[in-house]
Amino acid sequence: MNTDTDPDRSSLVEGPQLSFESGKTLMAQGPQAFHDLMATNVEAAMDRPLPQMEVRFNNLSVSADIVVADDHSNKYELPTIPNELKKLLMGPRKLTVRKEILKNICGRFTPGKITLLLGQPGSGKSALMKMLSGRFPMTKNITVEGDISFNNVPEKQILDRLPQFVSYVNQRDKHFPTLTVKETLQYAHTFCGGDLMQNGKGMLDMGSRHNDVEALEAAGKIFANYPDIILHQLGLQICQDTIVGDAMLRGISGGEKKRVTTGEMEFGMKYISLMDEISTGLDSAAAYDIVDTQRSIAQRLHKTVIIALLQPSPEIFSLFDDVMILNEGELMYHGPCSQVEGYFETLGFKCPPGRDIADYLLDLGTREQRRYEVPRPAKQPRSASEFAEYFRMSQIYQETLAALEAPYDSQLLESVKDTMDPMPAFQQPLVDSVRTLLARSLVITYRNKPFIFGRLMMITIMGFLYCTIFYQFNPTQISVVMGVMFATVMFLSMGQGAQIPVYIASRDIFYKQCRANFYRTGSYVVATTISQIPMAIAETIVFGGIVYWICGFASDAKLFIIFEVVVFLSNLAMGMWFFFLAGVCANENVVMPVGMVSILVFIIFAGFIVTKDQIPDYLIWAHWISPITWGLKALAINQYRSSDFDVCVYDGVEYCTKYGLNMGEYYLNLFGIETGKEWVAYGIIYLVAIYVVFMFLSYLALEYVRYETPENVDVSVKTIENESYALMATPKAADSKGNAVVDLPVNTHEKNFVPVTVAFQDLHYWVPDPHNPKESLELLKGINGYAVPGSITALMGSTGAGKTTLMDVIAGRKTGGKITGKILLNGYEASDLAIRRCTGYCEQMDVHSEAATIREALTFSSFLRQDASISDAKKYESVDECIELLGMENIADQIIRGSSVEQMKRLTIGVELAAQPSVIFLDEPTSGLDARSAKIIMDGVRKVADSGRTIICTIHQPSSAVFYLFDSLLLLQRGGQTAFYGDLGKNCRNLIDYFEGIPGVAPLLESYNPATWMLECIGAGVGHGNGDTMDFVSYFNKSPYNQQLESNMAKEGITTPSPDLPEMVFGKKRAANSMTQMKFVVWRYFQIEEVAQIIGILFNGIFMMFVGFSPPAYSIPSGYTWLYDICPIKFPMSILVAVVFADCDELPTWDEATESYTNVGTQLGCQPMADAPEDVGHITLKEYTEEYFGFEHDTIARNFGILIGCIVLFRIWALLALRFINHQKK
Structure with missing residues (x-):
């Protein structure tokens, strides 16, 4: 630990001579020079060394209680439905098994040092890092024992502020794919470091008066340019304006993405950096540079740096001061790197020449350790627990225990008072945080152009379909008018379901950034909901404006505004409902069915399909909580209690005399809708209230329900073994280089393939320049x-x-760009x-x-x-x-x-x-x-x-x-x-x-x-x-070597055909025949993305409109009857309705004298229709079903055949789409 007192003031002020103009100039002489400059100026402004933090952990144990089946006596069976039912009825009893993730870990990490954390997957590396950073997901089945302290402050006392002192870089690269690299880092800086200078101005303004102004100004410029500094520090300046991308959208490379993940957590004045597998996807040289930079940060800025790596080379290993080795949650070693080989030699192990030191250390405690054993009188330790027991008896461990009991340095205790106590939990104030998140959300939404265009196309098409089908409807046809209002609310509300994949994809990013105290959960919820308002307004204006005026609603501007407000609030409320589901459900596979079932409940009990009077008392609560109910009520009352319809006589019918109600009240009463005008206000108030309730529920879900995996804790009652190593035969190697040789007995199998030589000649590949689409970037230049x-x-x-x-070009995997050159198989062009x-x-x-x-x-x-x-x-x-x-x-x-x-x-x-x-x-x-x-x-x-x-x-x-x-x-x-x-x-x-x-x-x-x-x-x-x-x-x-390459390329079988090698010719695109494909593919499931959901919603909306129910088949304009004829949903709907309501062998006879039916049969279709609308008159259920909706009993067999044909047709279309359409951009 650096405990030096203040050095000479002049030496601090001079420092390295670097320009403060930009990150590029600050990094001109490399990271070490910049870190010297930063330390010089910040320490000059503070008039003391930089704040430091030491973390100590004593007897730290973490365990998880897992419920498993006691299956000792049962043979392992796959989790099929029959097997699960059998287990449910006859299955084994459940047992609770405790899985120990960390076992009595003691140690400390001190400022100014960089520590390597080594361990196999599942050894507890990530668990330790998450515990020290306060990111470990604590649930009721997790038990934590032991103490963790930071500068003598218990972790629990500063847990809410701990992310401001301790950064944690996750293994997973989770980023918004449409943001550029620079934007991703800039937003991280704004969240974590944008207001740091303002918050820490008092701390930085402690220097001597003749120097503090200059030093404070220099520190301010460093912080202002910090995103640019990180870009250059991580070598990301080349791709700073390139979008991050993901599996479906071409962006930066995997190694660059890993560096973005690292850089995102570099902002703010963090005193401890915990980095989990930051070298994945990086070339060894880049990994070396990044670790070397972290070493410089530790030494010059007095930070405490701990890095977990999977495959560190000896060169990278040499950069570390200390190394900690974990295996199965046990501490096998924690001490100086310079002593680790000597320590294990005392246990009877020696690293052979040419063997990477990290690989050697990782092999200890496994079956691979046999190759490193050297003869000695005592038996070598075998298991991780034995290694841990030996280490607890070592001198290095005793020194660690003594250090844990020693008092903290006074400088560290001063850091608590000066920097830790005043530190807020979040750098940005609430309002500023919401503003930043809103700006980011709007950028992300705007760049999702397929989604925006898809939504606008969908509502425009559907709007014109509605207005042309229901053009100037007759207000007395209440089922048609109510159908239009119901469809308006339902269609726009269901359209919000297309946002579910977006919400799910951004949830993991929220978890990461919220755990790092980038922003509050409330800020995220508010900003996300506000960001949906512009789209909701646009949809409401476009769709509502088209439908309202052309369909023939009451011609009143005030009523139109109320109509738009109700539709807008319904849209927002349902959007917030889907947002809540995305936060509370585990994944998209759960959200989608739950969302569809909830929509079904909202629709059924909204009062249109089943009127309020027909809903059983024990289910009436579902009617009152449905947002669609209140939207539909408000629209209906707004329409029928207008001055045009609030009359006794309409279209020659005396409603007040005949029914005791005016025209508007009569038709509202048919659907059990309240007639008071105040219910419009009630509807608006309820929609606002339910929107707020859903927002609050979303906050609770995101704040308290986190689907994060703490560590690999899958266990069984059987002995827990490391499967990766138990599966392989790993005998000793006599190789002087220490190479691991895995020898498996392999049977002789007949070859079912033709050996092929792959050659590529003068390959060039261009892609459009993202900054200037008219220009191209050449990514490959004449590769042979x-x-x-x-x-x-x-x-x-x-x-x-x-x-x-x-490799993508050679393998034919590129879907865009321009390719020139030759790719050959056995000398023939491929x-x-x-x-x-x-x-x-x-x-x-x-x-x-x-x-x-x-x-x-x-x-x-x-x-x-x-x-x-x-x-x-x-x-x-x-x-x-x-x-x-x-x-x-x-x-x-x-x-x-x-x-x-x-x-x-x-x-x-x-x-x-x-x-x-x-x-x-x-x-x-x-x-x-x-x-x-x-x-x-x-x-x-x-x-x-x-x-x-x-x-x-x-x-x-x-x-x-x-x-x-x-x-x-x-x-x-x-x-x-x-x-x-x-x-x-x-x-x-x-x-x-x-x-x-x-x-x-x-x-x-x-x-x-x-x-x-x-x-x-x-x-x-x-x-x-x-x-x-x-x-x-x-x-x-x-x-x-190039001459040899050109000579070999000219040989037969490489770039020219050879009579000894066959040409790779195939007669058909598919290797398997159609029956084989059908057999193996029939149960495959393909996920749906948000654009596909929009298209699906569009087609479903069109099909639902022309199913013959709303509008009824008889009222569909002649120009749209073809849509009714081809609507696939109509056929099962017609079958089901006709079976129930159109089954009548002999229709009853209407007696004009008695104004009643005679010879009424017992079948449901023969019964007279009660409370029929005025324009319908007397009619039986069969006649009403067939004449108004077109669901005829005599067409059941035909409709069933057509339904089977539709299923086959859609499968064929799906097959063609999967074959010829590829949405992956590479």
Whole structure:
């Protein structure tokens, strides 16, 4: 910890000579110089060293109580409906099992030091970080024991303000896809640091009078330029104006997205930084630069930095001061990095030469540790608990306990009084926070142009349909008028359901930012709801204006305004209801059915389909709480109690004399609607009130119901084992390099594929410039290369160099942009069909049908993607081959849901392998995996290549052991140009000799990772290094390796056809026949996005309008009868209504003398209709049903046949859409 007193004032004021004009000028000399400048000026303004924070935790334990089934005596069964019913009736008793996540962890993190947190997935790393940052989701089944304190202040005392002192960078990259990188960071700065200077002015204004003004001004400029500083610090200035993007929208690369996640939490004066797996997706050089920057921050700004990494290279490991190792929640080591190897040597373990130190440490406590054991008299520890017991007896641990009992430094206690106590929970005031959130929401909404255009198109089309169908309706046709008002309220209200995917997608971002105290939950709710008002106003004006005047409502401006207000409030109220559901339900799969059921309840009890008088007393509450009820009442009373209809005589009928009510009251009474004009005001008041109630409920849901996973706590009564390692045979290795070799017995399987050589010649790829659509950006510039069967070719380069872009182009996965050059298979130009049929593509994201088992997923791929001529037995055999090659025997029959990251990655590779492709493309197969899991995955890939397939793989941070598995390398420099292509040689000797022969390149140090060294040579990472002085592209073009590449490219079978190699020709697009496809695809489920929902709502609205109910079939204008004839909903509706209401063998006879029916039968359709409207007269239910609505009993059989035809037709359309329409933009 830095405890120096104030240094000489002149040395503070001078500092590094940097300009304050912008972030670029401040970062001109690198992060270290900037951090010196920042510390100099802030400390000068404060007249003391920067505030510091030490965190101590003593006997910290976290456990979760999980309810599981005691299934010792039962065989494992899949969670099918029959099995679940059987378990419900006869199933095992439930047990509560305690899963210990952290077990008696003691330690402290001190200012000025950077600590590495190591551990396998599920070891408790994230749990510890979340506990220390106050982000751990606390539920009733979570038990926490032990103490956590910050500068001698217990965590509980400052829990609401803790995010202002402690930042936590999550593993997941959750961002708004339509915001640019700069906007994302700018909003984070506004939330966390925008008002920091104002709030902390008193703290900064403590220096000597002759210096504090200058220093305070410099500090203010630093804070003002901080977003730009972070952009340059993380190397994001190149992509600052590019949208972040997501799986469906092309944006920045995965590595850049990870850096945005890191940068988002860099704002505000945080004293402790907790970073969880921040290197995922980054090349090793960029990861090194970012960790080096954090080291500089720790040393120069006296921050406490803790970083959890999965695959740190030795170079990155050397940047850390301390290391903490967790395994199964146990503390195996916490102390200086310089002593960790010596400590484990005392336990009987030694890291072999060439083995990465982090990989070695992660292997301890697992079966892999056998290779590191050295003979000694005492037995080596085996389990994590044994390692923890040994560590508790060590001198390092005793020193830690002594430090925990020691008093805090006086400087830390002063920080409590000067900086911690005055710190508010939120940097922005409530109003400013709402304003910032509203501005962000409006930007996001405006950029979702498909959604906006879809909504406007939908309401315009529906508005004109309504006004033309109901053009100048007759007010005495009450069912028609009420139908128009009911449809108006219902249609606009249901349209708000299209926002559900938007709400769900933004919820995870809200969780992250709210936990970080970016803003209050109330601010978010208010801003989100206000942001929906402009769209609701536009919809109301457009739709309401069209319908009101053209349909023929009362011609009164005042009544029109009331009509619009009621429709607008109904729209808002239902929008807020969907917002509440999105906050309280677990996911979209739950929200959608719950939302549809709630809408159904609101509609049924609104008083139109079932009038209030017909609703049972025990359900009448549903009528009064429905927002649609009050909107419909207000519109009906507004219409029929107007001066035009508030009369006794209308259209020749004496309503007052005949019914004792005026015309308007009579028709309102038919639907059981109150007749008092004050009910219009009541309706408006209720809609406003329910809007506020729904808003408050949304606040409660988002504040107190959080669907966040604290840690992997899935357990059973059986012994909990680490599945990833138990599945693999891991004998000792005699390799001097310490390489892990996974040896699995693999049966000999018949090859169902043709070996293929992939070649690409002079590939160029352009995309439109986002700043100037008329111009193009060239992402790939004349790339040449090839990959042969039985080999693994690595595509590497700095983040954003074009690795994934190149692979997408070769694999035919690009949906936009311009591509030139040749792609060849066995020397023949590849067709799109050939690439689709003979290649497999594994994306970074592991997307699977979670309800299936692993074997089912593989079988699905095998049967649908292998040729129909191959027998089913061979297809099943290929499934077994995949399971064997990837070591999934023990988990093959488990459902996919709940699988670990490593298991999901193996399944992703297996799904492609099951198709028996000749070529497999892998995009970052080790991303998000720890070093051991990455080695397991790549060993499996090596076996796949050895089976004769061609593997092309992008990879960012391979360890030495993983890098040695590759045969060839295509290295890309920034700008999409080739810096190297060729065979790597044994232990990468060819690559090393090539780069060491380049003038100015430093030789590879002993034990240094060749992959990291190579990327540093070409200027990868956030910094640039040699890449600025040496033109590696030109050097390669003149090298013997390029000459060898050109020579090999000219050979037969690579760029020219060979008589010994077949051309990849396929006669049909689908490998499987139609029956096989139907068999395997019938139960597949496809998610609906918001635009598809809008289109669905549009078509459903049109179909509901022409179903023959409202308006009745007889009143549909002749120009629209074709819509009535083709409406698919009409046919089941007609069947159901006719069966109930139109069934009458013999109609009764009307007796004019008695004005009653005679010979009335017992069937429901034969009964006279009671309380028929004035314009209907006497009529039976059968006649009314058939004449007014067109639901005829004699057409039941025909309608049933048409209904079956509609189902078949829609399935065919869905098949064509899935085949020819691709919404993914890459």
